Amino acid sequence: MTGKQCVKLFYLILCFSTTALAANGHFYVGGIIGDSFAIIGGSNPAIVYTSGTTITDSYPPFHRNNSTTLLNLNSGYEWSGEAWRPAMALGLGLYRTLNNFDISGQVIESAPGNTNYLYNYKYEIDQWVAMAQIKFTWLYHQFKPYLNAGIGSSWNRQSNYQESPFYSDGFVVYPPFQAYTSVNLAYELGVGVGYDFNLNGNTSELMHDRIALGYQYMNFGNIRFGERNADYPYALQPGRLRSNNVYISLTHFF
Secondary structure (H helix, E strand, C coil): CCHHHHHHHHHHHHHHHHHHCHHHEEEEEEEEEEEEEEEECCCCCEEEEEECEEEEEECCECCCEEEEEEEEEEEEEEECCECCECEEEEEEEEEEECCCEEEEEEEEEEECCEEEEEEEEEEEEEEEEEEEEEEEECCECCEEEEEEEEEEEEEEEEEEEEEEECCCCCCCCCCCCCCEEEEEEEEEEEEEEEEEECCCCCCCCCCCEEEEEEEEEEEEEEECCCEEECCEEEECCCEEEEEEEEEEEEEEEC
């Protein structure tokens, strides 16, 4: 089952279940802003060329972690909990990185008995993610610790690949790897704590707003570039893209 099919199935379940149990909870809409720290695949992605002699070009990144601002909009339905039985929410979330992840590193060429540092490289990753989400929230007065998970699709576009010679009298720079959009199954796991209040200052027993601090792990599957060109039909595959996110969220319950 693809990520898009998972989201559709999740949405159908949500529609039927909220109609049947509307008296036991509340619809909600919310948003997230935070920092997303990307982790790029293996430590040493490589391309192997064989033409009489085996040559390996390795592409280790300078830093495997790179950060940008993460935005999210989400909506769904939360069933009420009581005592030690957690409230359960089902919903849909859309994530967007405000800026691209900027990745850089070195190209290292290895042949039998010889290793050369050829180029510095850099590229960008632009990202959208759609998730079907479930959240379990425990009730402790106005404080609301929670666990959440999600599954869906990620759209990761790798682009603007550039190389520059490592030495001033360096080597010929090849054509860049072509931009490519990787569409993969994605999932998330998270934990956090919320605090319920009324944004309008109403002192009624029912709290309509929740602010929360949370942590989230997300896995977006493997990413890759297109080939350089017809003369160099090789594609760079940096590996699996993941992220660690810390965020603040605000949710309104109807």
